[in-house]
Amino acid sequence: MSNDLPIRKIIHIDMDAFYASVEQMDNPDLKGKAIAVGGGEKRGVISAASYEARKFGVKSAMSGNLAVKLCPDLIFVKPRFNRYKEISKKIRDIFYDYTDLVEPLSLDEAYLDVTENKKGNPSASLIAKEIRDRIFNEIGLTASAGISINKFVAKIASDYNKPNGQKIVNPGEVIEFLEALDIRKFYGVGKVTAEKMYQKGIFTGKDLKEKSIEYLDKNFGKSGRYYYYIVRGIHNSEVKPNRIRKSLAAERTFRENLSSEIFMLEKLEHIAEEVSRRLNKSKVAGKTVTLKIKYSDFTLQTRSKTLPYFLSDKSIILETAKDLLYQERLSNSVRLLGISLSNLNTETKKKPEQKSVSVQLSFKF
Structure with a gap:
């Protein structure tokens, strides 16, 4: 790596099996057992699996039916998102004790820029360890961390010593680390792209x-x-503490596949109501309505319409979604419908200034 590249100290914190771990923490009878959050219904999909369940191959986004085949003793637990949000806020409050440059990716993971931090601690690895210890001692959950010069490498590193561990990739080690990495481990390289790369001899x-x-x-x-650029360790995306919401959505998976638009209208009404509620709660509105349709063969289709004004009203969202539903004939029976609003009227908020630090490779992590 060139010595004149801007070097930051970035930590990626990733909670270990977050939803499942919260359930095991709140219910001691579940500790040490194979559990799955969600997925208990006939057509349910798993949101999270405990590490005990993962040993059998159970994982998030898997159908409950398949999960039971892999792990017959699997215990299904209904998700409690309000509880997960409550715990997530407590974790985030710990982050803010160290830096204001916190970029949440979801309830269970976030980037932290600790190049300059509130503790005056020059060691990002010691900060990561201290944060993980506090999460365990104050909340009762374990977290893993990746520490490196940018968000891309830090995120990959956080997966290395899971659960309850951390990995540091120092500036002088970044290129060697990335060169040895299986292409499937690269954040942003999906399954289809990985297969294409394999076919071209890129492993x-x-x-x-x-x-x-x-x-x-x-x-x-x-x-x-x-x-x-990323394979050369170049990823200049800064930690963005005030991420601007780009869309807001709600969707439903049905117990039985729906084959008639008439039966879908009632479902769409409930979905539109939920989208409207979330928009009003967030005090935002959008111009572009998108209807998401997942067919029984799992193929996915989206249909969008942009209106000349911002909207958050349920009736207008529903009418637009209906128009999109009738826009063209459905190619198969439907297992999922969703509505999203994008092109929102959110304003860019001023964020704390971030300073790039140009240093030698002796930069201590």
């Missing part, structure tokens, strides 16, 4: 690094340039 970061930017642009489109 590791080193293989990817050998490809020119022209080759990657030609074969991977707009993402090609991204891959070219």
Whole structure:
């Protein structure tokens, strides 16, 4: 790596099996057992699985039916999102004791920029350890952490010593770390892209690094340039403490597949009501309504319409969604419907100034 690149001290904190761990913490009878949050209904999908369940291959986004086949003794627990949000806020409050530069990705993970921090501690690794200890002692849950020079490497590193561990990738180790990495571990490389890379002989970061930017642009489109830079440790995205909401959505998976638009209208009304409630609670409105349709064969389709004004009213959202539903004939029976509002009227908020630190490779982590 070049010595004149801006170096930051970035921590990625990732809670360990968060939803499942909260359930085990609140109910001692579940400790040490294979549990899954969600997925208990006939067509349910698992939101989270305990590490005991993961040993059997159970994982999030898996159907409950398949999970039971893998783990016959699996215990299903209904999700309690209000409780998860409550715990998440307590965890976030701990983060803010160290830095205001906190970028939550979800209820259970966040980036922290501790280049300059409230404790005056020059060691990002010691800060990460202290935060993890506090989460355990004050809340009762374990967390894992990745520490490095940018968000991309830190996120990959946080997965290395799970659960309840951390990994540091120092500035001088970044290139070697990325070159040895299986391409499937690269954040932003999905299953389909990984298969395409395999077909082209790209199995590791080193293989990817050998490809020119022209080759990657030609074969991977707009993402090609991204891959070219990240494998060289270049990822200049700053930790954004005030992430602007870009969309708001609600969706429903049905117990039985629906084959008639008439039966879907009642479902759409409930979904539109939920979207409207969330919009009003967040005090935002949007111009673009998108209808999401997942068919029984799991193919996904979206239909969108942009209106000339901002809206949050249930009736207008519902009428627009109906128009989209009738826009063209459904190709199959439907297992899921969703409505989202985007093109929101959110305003960019001023965020704390972030300073890039240009240092030598002896920069201590």
